[in-house]
Amino acid sequence: MPVRPTTDFAKEALFNILQGKFDYENISMLDLFSGTGHISFEFASRGTNNIVSVDKNFKCCGFIRSVNKDLGFHMNVIKADVFEFLKGSHDKYDLIFADPPYDLPNIAEIHELVKKGEMLKEEGLLIIEHGAKTKLDHLAGFQNTRKYGNVNFSFFRFTV
Secondary structure (H helix, E strand, C coil): CCCCCCCHHHHHHHHHHHECCECHHHCEEEEECCCCCHHHHHHHHCCCCEEEEEECCHHHHHHHHHHHHHHCCCEEEEECCHHHHHHHCCCCEEEEEECCCCCCCCCHHHHHHHHHCCCEEEEEEEEEEECCCCCCCCCCCEEEEEEECCEEEEEECCCC
């Protein structure tokens, strides 16, 4: 599978940041560029039942579906181009996590489509994972960027 999973070090740091900010059992979560689904599975293992995982790779989606079934989780796996999915979605989420390829030239478009589509619930959070060369601090709702080795997480909240 053509994936670059978030390092365990960065993933642990991310969940330490999120701890106490969300009641995992009562949130809706969207995982964009889900790859192997490791972020979706982390949320599911913490009790999140409303998870949508989106990836355009057939093998990645098949893998997530298989593990999802084996573990008895209730994730909705969608095989789609993330940008097309965002343009057509009318759902709202408490948390949206995007882990696009670091060399993707239009990473900022994820932010634009989430904001334009009003996809975050009140107090919702958008997290975009990216490499060091990508700068997103100029975008609306930017809160901060946390760096863990080569992994960067930029956090956004939009006020209604």
